[in-house]
Amino acid sequence: MSRHVGRRQFLASGAAVAGTALAGCAGGSSSGSDTIKIGVLEDRSGNFALVGSPKWKASKLAIDEINADGGIDGKQIELFDPDPQSDNQRYQELTRRMIDRHEVDALWAGYSSATREAIRPIIDREDQLYFYTTQYEGGVCDKNVFAVGPTARQQLGSVLPYLVEEYGPRIYTVAADYNFGQLSADWVKVLANENGAEVVNEEFIPLSESQFGSTINRIQEADPDFIMSMLVGQNHTSFYDQKASAGLDIPIGTSTAMAQGYEHLRLDPPAMKNVYAGVNYMEEIPTARNTDDGGFVDRYYEKFPDAPYLNEEAENNYFSIYMYKQAVEQAGTTDQEEVKTALESGITFGAPEAPGEETIALDGATHHVDHHMWVMRADENHNVEAVDDRVIPETFLSETVGCDLREEDEETQYTPTDFYEEAG
Secondary structure, eight states: OOTTSSOOOOOOOOSOOOOOOOOOOTTSOOTTSSEEEEEEEOOSSSTTHHHHHHHHHHHHHHHHHHHHTTOBTTBEEEEEOOOOTTOHHHHHHHHHHHHHTSOOSEEEEOSSHHHHHHHHHHHHHHTOOEEEOSOBOOOEEETTEEEOSOBHHHHHHHHHHHHHHHHOSEEEEEEESSHHHHHHHHHHHHHHHHTTOEEEEEEEEOTTOOOOHHHHHHHHHHOOSEEEEEOOHHHHHHHHHHHHHTTOOOOEEESSTTTTTOHHHHSOTTTTTTEEEEESOOTTOOOHHHHSTTSHHHHHHHHOTTOOOOOHHHHHHHHHHHHHHHHHHHHTSOOHHHHHHHHTTTOEEOOTTSOTTOOEEEETTTTEEEEEEEEEEEOTTOOEEEEEEEEEOOHIIIIIIOOOTTTOOOEEEOOGGGTOGGGO
């Protein structure tokens, strides 16, 4: 279905937000307030605007839908959403402002892992309820953080075994040279070992790099069965055009391309030919809640008709705001500790990524989501199709680490090198 036709009329937002009474302290209750205060810090300018803007838009969609339907427990949501401008120092300043000045009841903030780690000390110092919605390297076991995007073990764990079975066991890894790329590359080695495969070489590319001739030559010389790519950002996007121009026609598995920066729409074919993305969501996911008339895609473009794409992180923002609504109504208060306890009780939601009548579940022990994961393939014309899908629980924290935030208040990030020899 075309995303630009056949949409139902989007419902207007509910009544105007009432009052400006202050919420309670960050760890306290705002039950006496006229509104429920939510902070959304997502990049609408700067280096991450391409991926951050859909997150902000989907948050607005969820909030407007909830307000139009009577709010949360009868209270309207009051939104505070200044643009962090892809600047981690500004993120820190705005996080303090959200907590100290606006006393938000819950905070959504940030695209990159570097941003998350820049503000997490502030979050933990204030015991602020915080939702981090980007797909990420995994391992955060933190009482205050609900990391609801899929982890590397979920994303790479969907696409890597598929490619080993389809193409063979020899893998060449290219990844961004910072913590996300490095830890994701470690997960490739772990998953390769678990699936009888091997990493023949790995390269870490600085975020400022946009020329990939030498890397492409080394890949051609190594002749792997497929590439695992965890490249990120606008500069790294040029890899796909350059590999096509060089005649490099090796399948590529990825946890970053297409679902976030919609390269299959922005780049000319055949740049993304045979790129396989392991994702929980893309605009093209073939579920009724997503693409049917009046579904998530329709509602998003009815509200934002000029938006270029509805990306993976946008869906994560959307469903997590609805999960927060459920938790507040279950707790009967916005007291953040009681809402955390409600979230830990096992909230489920019929998210657009889930087919049929399935729901996705928030694991209370780890604060992560057992996602319905999809392997999405682009053909030579950049048409995207689903080639595999299944639920993948987040097992690293629950089974390997033994993280249980219902029993122990932690503020730790664990890495695969802590537990797997092959990741070293």
